[in-house]
Structures are given as structure tokens and as C-alpha cells.
Amino acid sequence: MDVPPISNPVWHNIVAGKVKYQLDFLAAKILLGRLLLRVRSDPSPGMLEKCAHDLQNLFAQNPDLPCVQRDLERIFGGER
Amino acid sequence: MSGCMNTVSQVKEKIAQGKKLLLAGDERVLEQLPPGDWIGGTIPYFMTEQGGMATKDQVYVTELPGTISDIAIKVYDESTLPHVYTDAAKNGFSIIIIPAMCTTHLSFALNAPNYKDFAIHPLIGWISGVHLDDLGKIKPKVFSGLTNTVLEDGAVVMHVTLPPGRVADVGILNIFEQSAGDTITFPQDGFSAREVYINGVKTNFAEYISAQHLDTRLPLVADYYGAMVNVSFQSVDAANRQVHFYAPVFAGLRYKHAKPIENYVRQFTSQMPTKLGKQIVFSCNCILNYLYSELEGKQTGGITGPITFGEVAYQLLNQTMVYLTIIDLAA
Numbered sequence: 001m002d003v004p005p006i007s008n009p010v011w012h013n014i015v016a017g018k019v020k021y022q023l024d025f026l027a028a029k030i031l032l033g034r035l036l037l038r039v040r041s042d043p044s045p046g047m048l049e050k051c052a053h054d055l056q057n058l059f060a061q062n063p064d065l066p067c068v069q070r071d072l073e074r075i076f077g078g079e080r
Numbered sequence: 081m082s083g084c085m086n087t088v089s090q091v092k093e094k095i096a097q098g099k100k101l102l103l104a105g106d107e108r109v110l111e112q113l114p115p116g117d118w119i120g121g122t123i124p125y126f127m128t129e130q131g132g133m134a135t136k137d138q139v140y141v142t143e144l145p146g147t148i149s150d151i152a153i154k155v156y157d158e159s160t161l162p163h164v165y166t167d168a169a170k171n172g173f174s175i176i177i178i179p180a181m182c183t184t185h186l187s188f189a190l191n192a193p194n195y196k197d198f199a200i201h202p203l204i205g206w207i208s209g210v211h212l213d214d215l216g217k218i219k220p221k222v223f224s225g226l227t228n229t230v231l232e233d234g235a236v237v238m239h240v241t242l243p244p245g246r247v248a249d250v251g252i253l254n255i256f257e258q259s260a261g262d263t264i265t266f267p268q269d270g271f272s273a274r275e276v277y278i279n280g281v282k283t284n285f286a287e288y289i290s291a292q293h294l295d296t297r298l299p300l301v302a303d304y305y306g307a308m309v310n311v312s313f314q315s316v317d318a319a320n321r322q323v324h325f326y327a328p329v330f331a332g333l334r335y336k337h338a339k340p341i342e343n344y345v346r347q348f349t350s351q352m353p354t355k356l357g358k359q360i361v362f363s364c365n366c367i368l369n370y371l372y373s374e375l376e377g378k379q380t381g382g383i384t385g386p387i388t389f390g391e392v393a394y395q396l397l398n399q400t401m402v403y404l405t406i407i408d409l410a411a
Contacts, residue, residue, distance in 0.1 A: 026249075026393065027250070029306050030304050030395065061200050061201070065249055
């Protein structure tokens with residue numbers, strides 16, 4: 001599965017804590033632990049955009065990892 | 081697993097053959113080794129096929145598979161380490177070793193999550209140490225085989241490039257879980273704390289630990305989106321009403337004291353992911369797990385590697401086994 005672009009609102013919803021998924025990709029879990037904290041302390045649109053970009057970029061840089069593919073299916077599989 | 085204990089002469093032979101090696105051993109054995117494609121750190125404790133052991137005479141050798149495309153060995157200091165993620169191979173992984181308690185260690189522990197491109201590429205590694213009898217007498221060190229450099233403060237990193245069709249992943253095995261007890265938050269980042277918030281109420285942490293009879297062999301555990309990340313207690317200074325940790329606590333994160341563990345080895349082996357055996361290229365486990373769970377002479381499910389003064393899986397961890405796998409996408 002391809003990594004959806006940053007324009008997909010799900011990336012923003014994840015870092016805003018509006019939706020939650022059980023993930024396998026350790027790097028995403030550790031990064032999200034930080035990003036959620038950042039957005040909680042600064043919920044400005046700029047911070048939300050930056051954190052959503054960081055999360056999307058992490059997936060975009062690691063598309064071939066089996067755990068990334070499983071997580072993409074979990075998050076975006078229902079959109080197809 | 082691709083690692084095992086070797087004598088110095090066996091390691092010299094592997095270096096002469098041009099093998100790409102990750103080494104762990106006592107300073108006196110590592111300093112006997114010739115230049116080559118290796119990095120190393122000091123530690124005399126190991127998990128081996130025969131069980132946990134302490135020795136100053138042998139070296140734990142992880143030989144990287146012949147399928148890797150390239151390596152680059154780099155030495156960093158506190159000011160250059162923020163580039164560690166951007167220096168990594170686009171498809172590959174990086175292994176880092178940092179001496180315990182040096183400035184670079186403390187800086188990495190506090191700041192790694194703010195490094196540019198944090199976690200974009202797999203970063204795994206460990207904090208080097210010394211025999212516990214030598215604490216305060218001998219400083220932990222890291223070695224770059226490339227230039228025969230020995231460092232007491234800094235970091236040595238092997239950036240490894242993988243060929244197309246192979247990818248690397250970092251995993252952790254942490255048997256500790258959050259208890260159902262109080263939620264602990266900290267007003268600032270740091271390796272020590274005095275006043276903290278217990279369920280939102282400002283409280284002196286040293287007094288709280290004493291009053292609650294908390295077992296400080298069990299870490300604090302934070303939930304990073306489902307990944308349990310530990311911070312281990314170093315000491316409780318009742319006189320100064322201060323608590324010290326082996327890794328920093330971070331403001332805003334919600335910590336809980338860990339649930340008690342009845343039998344580390346049983347819990348560890350039961351949680352070990354199956355089918356990983358041959359995919360694991362490198363792993364290490366924490367000196368506190370080794371000590372508190374009395375792992376000397378005990379086996380941990382065939383998982384071997386150095387016993388460390390801290391573990392790195394993207395950032396500094398405590399009381400956690402970390403491991404690196406290389407996955408053949410065609411398999």
C-alpha cells in the first residue's frame with residue numbers, strides 16, 4: 001500500500017489524538033509519544049501541521065517494512 | 081543470532097578477514113585489537129548461549145552479514161551527534177555506542193527526540209560500562225576500529241547500508257508494564273527530580289517513594305502510543321529529598337510505577353517474538369535486568385549480546401532488551 005500524502009486528514013487526526021490505532025511500527029509509536037505531547041502543549045495549527053508532516057514522513061521513508069505495511073492497512077485500509 | 085563470545089586471537093583473525101564487526105568487551109582486550117571495520121564498547125557482562133556471564137578475557141562479537149552493501153564508521157561528540165539520523169543510510173541502519181555518564185550520553189538521553197529526522201532511520205545501540213567493582217575507578221569507553229580511536233566522551237556509530245530488497249527494523253522486549261497505581265508527572269526534563277505531581281498533586285518524590293514503600297528495582301513506565309518505555313531508579317537521596325534516574329524523565333509524559341515481576345526469565349521467554357531467531361542481527365539487554373533478575377548462568381531464550389548500562393532504540397531506554405532484525409523482502 002502506498003503512503004497517503006500529507007493532505008490526507010487522518011495524519012492530522014492521529015497527532016491531534018482524535019483517533020487512535022494499535023500500531024506495530026516501533027519508530028511510529030515512539031515518535032507519536034512525543035508528537036501527541038507537543039500538540040497537547042501547543043495545539044496551534046502550525047504545530048499540528050508540523051507534527052502531522054513528521055509522522056507522514058516517517059512512514060514515507062520506510063514504506064517497505066512489513067510492520068509499516070500492516071499499520072498502513074490498519075489506518076487507511078478502510079478508505080479503499 | 082549472529083553473535084558469540086570470542087578470544088582476542090579469534091577476533092583478530094576476523095578483523096584480518098575484513099569482517100564488519102560490533103564488539104563488546106573489557107578495555108584491556110579491546111585495546112589489543114588492530115584497526116579494521118569494527119566498533120566496540122567496554123563491558124564485561126554478557127548474555128551467551130550458555131547463559132549470563134561476566135568475563136574480562138573474551139569479546140562478544142557480532143558479525144554483520146555478508147549481504148550488507150557498505151558501512152561508514154563515524155565518531156561524534158555532543159555537538160555533532162544531532163546529525164546521527166541525517167547521516168544514516170537511506171536504506172539501512174545505524175549502530176551507536178556511547179560511554180556511560182559522559183557528557184555525550186547525557187546529551188543524547190535528553191535531546192535525541194529533538195534531533196533532525198528523529199527515528200526516520202533505524203538506530204539501535206548501547207551504553208558502554210565497566211565491571212561493577214570498577215565503578216568510579218575506571219571510565220567506560222568506546223572504540224572506533226577504523227582509526228583506532230578510544231573515547232571516554234563521545235559516540236561511535238556504524239552506519240550500515242543494505243542492498244535493495246532488504247530492510248532493517250528495531251524492536252524492543254520490555255517485560256515491564258504500567259501498574260494500576262498513581263500517575264506521576266514531572267515539571268521538567270531531567271535525570272533527577274524533587275517535586276513531582278502525583279495524580280496532579282504536588283509532592284516530594286523521595287518522600288512519596290518512602291511512604292509508599294515503592295520497590296525502586298522496578299522502573300517508572302511511560303506509555304508511548306503503546307510502547308512501554310522505562311526510566312530506572314538510580315538512587316533515592318532522602319537527605320536531599322531528591323530522586324536520581326538512569327535515564328531522563330520528560331515533562332508532560334505520564335509515568336506509572338511498574339507492576340512487579342515474579343520470574344524475569346519465564347516472563348522474558350514467554351514474550352519473545354517467535355520466528356525471529358535467524359533474523360536477529362544484534363541485541364543487548366540491561367545490566368539492571370541482569371542484576372535484579374540474577375541472570376548470571378541463566379539463558380534468555382537463545383537471545384545473546386552484551387549487557388549494557390543503557391539501551392538505544394531510537395532514544396535511550398532502560399531495563400529493556402533491544403534487537404535489530406534484517407528482513408529479506410523476497411523471502
